[in-house]
Amino acid sequence: MAPEIPDRPPPRLETGAFGWVRRNLLWPWYNAVLTALSLLLAWSAAKPFWNWAVANATLTLDPAVARQHTGAAWGYIRDTWPIFMTGIYPAEERWRPLAALVLVLALAGLSLLPRLRRGRALRLAWLASPLAVFALIHGGGFTGLPAVETHYWGGLMLTVLLSVVAMAAAFPLSVLLALGRTSELPVARPFCVAYIEVVRGVPLITILFMASVVLPLFLPSDVKLDKVMRAMVGITLFFAAYLAENIRGGLQGIPKGQYEAADALGMGYWKKMTVVILPQALRIVIPPMVNNFIAILKDTSLVGIVGLMDLLQIAFATTSSPKWFGRLEEANVFIAFWYWVLCYGMSSYSARLERKIPSADR
Numbered sequence: 609m610a611p612e613i614p615d616r617p618p619p620r621l622e623t624g625a626f627g628w629v630r631r632n633l634l635w636p637w638y639n640a641v642l643t644a645l646s647l648l649l650a651w652s653a654a655k656p657f658w659n660w661a662v663a664n665a666t667l668t669l670d671p672a673v674a675r676q677h678t679g680a681a682w683g684y685i686r687d688t689w690p691i692f693m694t695g696i697y698p699a700e701e702r703w704r705p706l707a708a709l710v711l712v713l714a715l716a717g718l719s720l721l722p723r724l725r726r727g728r729a730l731r732l733a734w735l736a737s738p739l740a741v742f743a744l745i746h747g748g749g750f751t752g753l754p755a756v757e758t759h760y761w762g763g764l765m766l767t768v769l770l771s772v773v774a775m776a777a778a779f780p781l782s783v784l785l786a787l788g789r790t791s792e793l794p795v796a797r798p799f800c801v802a803y804i805e806v807v808r809g810v811p812l813i814t815i816l817f818m819a820s821v822v823l824p825l826f827l828p829s830d831v832k833l834d835k836v837m838r839a840m841v842g843i844t845l846f847f848a849a850y851l852a853e854n855i856r857g858g859l860q861g862i863p864k865g866q867y868e869a870a871d872a873l874g875m876g877y878w879k880k881m882t883v884v885i886l887p888q889a890l891r892i893v894i895p896p897m898v899n900n901f902i903a904i905l906k907d908t909s910l911v912g913i914v915g916l917m918d919l920l921q922i923a924f925a926t927t928s929s930p931k932w933f934g935r936l937e938e939a940n941v942f943i944a945f946w947y948w949v950l951c952y953g954m955s956s957y958s959a960r961l962e963r964k965i966p967s968a969d970r
Contacts (some may be wrong), residue, residue: 661941669932684783684935685942688926692942695704695762695917701747701754705765708741739777745769758836762917764946766836771905771950774843778904781844782851787881790859791850807849812907815842820914839911847904852898858889898958901950 633643664679667686674681685692694705697887716722745765748755761769788800808817819842824833833841847884870880891898912921923939925930 610890660937662776675883677812680938680941681932681935682936683934684926688932689921689942691926692763692919694765695760695922697762697765698754698756701756704744704747704753704756705873710746711740712737719879731830733885738773743768757836763919763922766911766916767905767908768950769919770836770840770843770908771901771910773840773849774904775909777840777844778848778851780900781848782855783886785852786855786859789856803931804849804852806869807846808853812843812846812910813913815846816910816914818842819845835915837918843908843911847900849898850900850903854900857896858891858893859885859893862888866875894962898954902954905950905954906947919946 631738632639635642660679662679665682666674666679667679667682668674669687671681671683671743672782674683690699690702696704697705705882715730718730719734724730732821743751744753745761746756746758747753751872756958781921783805785800788796789798789804816839819834819838823838823841827833830863865885866888870884875883910922917925920943923943927934927939
């Protein structure tokens with residue numbers, strides 16, 4: 609009887625990190641060529657940026673000294689970052705936006721805990737959070753805090769505020785539009801179709817101009833909407849049309865048997881939609897909806913056209929001053945960093961949410 613041959617470990621060149629590199633980057637030969645070309649292009653782009661952003665950069669707050677360096681003057685960011693965060697919000701009251709941010713982050717952290725996620729107290733806290741945030745930032749009235757009008761708001765605070773309000777307001781409106789477009793009602797369906805198609809065929813800049821100039825003409829003379837509120841209305845109405853199409857796709861992806869089963873149980877239309885159909889449809893469309901949420905965040909940069917001080921407008925204003933004239937590159941890098949952080953955070957949470965939902969439920 610032949611002796612047993614003991615198992616031997618696989619070759620080192622086929623396992624581990626080196627094996628992955630060999631299989632994915634170096635084999636076959638054209639992959640090795642593409643890898644070498646990619647590394648060469650990455651190095652040719654990264655080296656000048658490294659020299660500008662790190663090697664030759666300076667952190668001095670003295671503009672005269674900064675001009676003597678060929679690299680980035682990060683002292684500009686050190687000097688102007690409070691303006692980038694809150695705009696021309698009064699310096700002595702800047703703790704209020706920070707407190708509002710801490711409040712929202714605390715609620716978000718509590719929402720990640722399984723024991724508290726489904727609790728009624730947390731839901732009520734989320735419902736009350738918009739009023740609490742507005743009371744902190746705006747002040748006045750019963751709060752006892754000095755009122756800070758919206759024309760003082762700006763920077764990252766304004767960007768996040770516009771994005772969150774637009775997302776929260778556009779979502780329920782988009783659900784109604786999607787349900788109306790898929791319904792058989794003779795009035796609701798044509799109206800929803802017309803609204804969605806017209807809004808999707810118009811640029812956001814046009815909607816912002818209409819919200820800023822035309823909307824006040826349709827309001828009573830004693831009703832005044834400031835620029836921030838007009839921008840919120842315009843962005844909400846614009847993206848509700850896009851979200852409605854995402855949700856309509858989810859509704860069409862639900863098997864017909866689900867509708868028939870709900871009808872067989874004697875459910876009415878609204879109960880059928882809220883209990884059976886919509887929960888399944890929304891799970892299907894998580895990726896495109898998050899994609900639209902990211903688009904909302906990035907498109908808030910257009911509100912500068914209607915006179916709001918978003919991040920880009922603050923960059924233009926601060927780099928036009930004699931002190932830090934021409935430092936637009938540093939401003940753009942700083943702004944890009946914050947947009948990347950926010951967008952990456954949303955996409956990462958979306959991916960995590962998708963992994964938690966079983967594939968059979970999506």
